[in-house]
Amino acid sequence: MEPRLRDNLGGVFVFIILLSTGSSENDMDFDFCGTWRHKSGALSLNVSLSTGCSEISISAGQSSLSIDGQITARCKRSEVIPLEQLGLDSEEEETPFCLYWEPLLDQLKLQVGGKNLTLCWPTSLQGSYCTELSFGANTPEARYGIINGMVKKDLIRPNIMTAYKFNGSSKNCKALCDQENPGSARVSIESSLAGGNMEHPCAPSSEVDMKEDFRGYNITAPATTGVPAESSTTVHLPHALKQAAKKSSKVVCTFFKNNSLFQEGHKGVRILDDVVEITVENEVIADLSEPIRIGFHHDVIPKLHSRKCVSWDTRKDPLQVNWLDDGCETQQKGAKHTECLCNHLTYFSVLVQMEPRPVRHLLALSAITSLGCAVSVLSCVALIVYLCRKRRSKEQSIPIHLGLAVSLGLLNLLFFFTGVLANVGGEGVCVWVGAGLHYTLLSSFTWMGVEVFHTFWLVYMVFSPSPKPYVWNLVGFALPAVPIIILAAVGDIYGVREVLPSDDVSNPYLMCWMKNTHKALLAHYFTNMTVLAILVSSGIVMLFLVYRQIRTRDEWRQNRVAFLSIWGLSCLFGTSWGLTFLDFGPLSDVVLFLSCILNSFQGFFLMLRFYMLDWMRKQAGGSAQGSTSTGSTRQHMLQSQEKS
Template identity: 75%
Template sequence: MWLTEFERPSQSTGGDPKPRLLTEKLRKLLPMEPRLRDNLRVVFVLIIFSAGSSEHDLDWKFCGTWRHGKGSLMLNINLTTGCSEISVSANNSSLSIDGQITAQCRRSDRIPLGKFGLEEETPFCLYWEPILDQLKLQLNQKEEVGGENLTLCWPARMQRSCCTDLSYGANADEARYGIKDGMVKADPMSDKIMTAYSFKGDPIDCKTLCVQESQGSSQVNMASRAQHPCPHSSEVEMKEDFRGQNVTAPTTRGVSAESTVTVYLPPALKTAAKLRSKVICTFFKNNSLFQNGHKEDRVLDNVVEITVENEVIVNLPDPIRIGFHHGKMHLRRCVSWDTRKDPSQVNWLEDGCKTEQKGPKYTECLCNHLTYFTVLVQMEPRPVRHLLALTAITSLGCAVSVISCVALIIYLCRKRRSKEQSIPIHLGLAVSLAFLNLLFFLTGILANVGGESVCPWVGAGLHYALLSSFTWMGIEVFHTFWLVYMVFIPPPKPYVWNLVGFVLPALPIIILAAVGDIYGVRKVVPSDDVSNPYLMCWMKENHEALLAHYFTTMTILAVLVSSGVVMLFLVYREIRTREEWRQSRVAFLSIWGLSCLFGTTWGLTFLDFGPLSDFVLFLSCILNSFQGFFLMLRFYMLDWIRKQAGGSALGSTSTGSTRQHMLQSQEKS
């Protein structure tokens, strides 16, 4: 194993093939005892590597898979200052990290890992940043379980001595439980299950590492500087006549001046700092160290720490102003790192900070306490343009549709005596649309009044009403197909349609509600005022709710629209030769009414992209929110036309073929 590792070209030497060639020559020149020969190879290659590399590691990453038993798991941490070694060990119930590699961090702790005990294996990665004195553990990247980022040693001020160049120590024993597939960065170490891995470190002046990354000229060094920049600290002495001061982060080579950070320290800070008069501002440029593990948002590149040594300062009457210059962004908010509850958890909170967005490329944070500060950029959902206008159209359309559906229900109930086969189906669609539009009209009000206590129920009801409406539209498609192509077989009884239209959509809702954390308050962010989102009761913005949305709503909608378009074409082909089709108003109402019945207008949802996105969005909003009104108008207009023509505007039902008769009956109803 050792020879295999050292024969591989080293990343620090730029992939130099000389060690491999020399090792091959050594194999031919040393016909001696195998174990002694292997040891000489290792020593020889180590000499070559140590002589050929003058760069030091700016970071260290160890990954593996923890093989454990099912049940309660623990993370054991025992870290002290120094630079001797770090050991990563594991058994059937605990993962342990011990050693002396930190400059300032001291920690001895036991952390329960409850949710990871459901599986027998847990992937993990351990990251070490010597410049920042930060050790971070990432557990489990599987989506179905959910990962967790633990900061074992959090960033501190610039220290003098850094512990770096961690090298693999002595071999550990193989076992049933432990760490398998261990690897450092991209280099595999062993595919066996080992009880422990140990790594020895070397102390070095931290300034040497910063000089190394600031003076590197190769592409490898350029990438390294972008990923592991040194923090910069600025000290401000608050004298008796302190009237406030601006502190600006120093710009480094290759970094745009537009990405700087400016901190304004108010005079109130002097009054609040009773014991000390020196403020330290530390500027970080490595957001990977401060990520909170959620894909919905990410931390801005710049992070600033503001401290007064050994003092906790909160509730400043005059807030600290931190200005962040960045690229063009829409959804962003100022946050601070709450280290009071659990310093190991990266926990960004908005408490104590106010966000002022002064343009798409500049954000100012007004905070009344001292800690780490940054801007959290929300990746999803995208901001919605013209949200106020779309909301007004939707509210008006839903209100009109509710009234129209009620009128249509009364109209269809009176026509049930005609015993037309389509009446119960039209009635079911009208009821489901009335329920859908009513809930959608009230969802904003209920979200603001009831919040999380009401929205899970309203969101589930809104989802049920939507699926029920789609199901009834699908029944309209299927029933039309039955009348046209299966004329000699009577269609199912009305109670069958009721079971399919009202009961079947409830099954996925019950399952999702049992899973939990699917329905709740949903924020729809307007592009013109991202700090004032529109609240509604719907599915949440987590991964589980997104999967539920695609597997239920979007799947049913895709099937409905595709089948509706096909059936609309087939019906058009059958009725376009009829005498009354030549009347433009009958033709328009026929196609328009069938489009509403078959749900084809919902197909505009899939066209919300490109330069016509705004137009498609408004058109979809108008057609679908007023759908109940259009359906009522269609039925009333066709009935009025039929009466004006003496009952034959759509053709007589007493003559012609059986297929013609079914088509005419369907079009009448």
């Protein structure tokens, strides 16, 4: 693209943004939704759009959906699009769709079968817009067509119609803006992209003249109807801004209400309703010694949703919205107030990360987890071989340790390959892999719980026989399968899960796990978090009880024995998983890395524990009986005879 043309398009894009405010309050935007009934097989989308303001027709038949009309200012498009390219299921006979028209942006968007498609992008300046679309002439009913046609969620016809037609009326930009913001202040400033003076007809602005005695200035956005003045956006211009400005003393603050073009375009994030632009005419201001303070008042943001102050430099990204947190510091003043401290001038807002929250240092955490899982798988295999050789000792704890090693090995193996399977196999494979990963996780937690219970049995139930090994196998392997079968029957629980890195939300890490849906979230809390809470609390209690029993023993006075006993039992009892509940506050990153290391390398730590106990037994010249288990801890440290 020629540089001059690129700059002109950049100026057009910025100008369109400046014109655009939340126009839905006055019904200037248009959306039409319905269900397309068609035959199974190959489907297509027919688009035929031309400039003007007369009529738009949405029609459907047994194999094609058509959008025809003249409502755009500059956009022209004539194309047949096979819907197989969008990944739609051609076996279904009904497909929901919605058509959205934003006249201020000259933008037409279609959502069909859950897939988004932009039919018309804004391409040039225009003086008038096609808006206030009204329902046109009736069309005949048919076997194939559009069911339950709705405009702004109001049902028009429940019957199957072949087409819906809407007539438009033309309005110029100034009339629309006067309708949206009656009496709003307007200021003309020079745009660095367009190379001339532009009027901001839809956004209130304030101009400040930084005179010689300038020591700072506070600006409050004009109050919107129905919104108290104390909830308006505020800007504090520091004294350092006067020192940084070399050519001009005038600062312009423009306050925008958010629209779709200010959005990132990435799933799971959104920009707050308020966007502020701060400029000094003909100058680029950066690296201020004292930051500009921008206070955003907004609706309550739940604690689970992270937020950060961001800026968008249109000089670097004129045609693509790219919000970055470079040069801005975020201060959360409460659930409804966020203050941004930024050292440069451009557009500013607050980016809210919906569920799932972005993960900091995702690349490093992924590398640690992959390495830990690989080492743990090999360690569990070695531990299984080791325990199988020890089964001849007929120690009661061996089958339990063996069950834990098997479940942990399978868990780490699936987790190691989950990213590869998600990218290669997609949703179909991830349904099975996600269910398998969930099962092995619950099975591992269950076996850790069995370890806790069995240790309690050995320590406190000296003369009572322990349950048979097949009972433990039923509990450890069969019981976790029950919730998995139930959740699989409910459906829409397992599949591809996106994990967003905080530094680049446009490049998510894919894995097979529970989906990011309300049902899956409930399943996660009722299964994983509930079982984990029970496991960690019982494991900590059991550690305390064991400590009370062994603290007076002679063996306990040996530091290495004491450390190995508590550390080893912590691995068996799964108490390291309790770090999951501490992932908040200033030490969140430290806790996250520590939890990642301990839990991904848990198989290795377990193998190390058993081999160290065996080595210590040989060093002490002890007997072979009970050397590798919870029973050995009891034999060496409690000096009690295990009951067979």
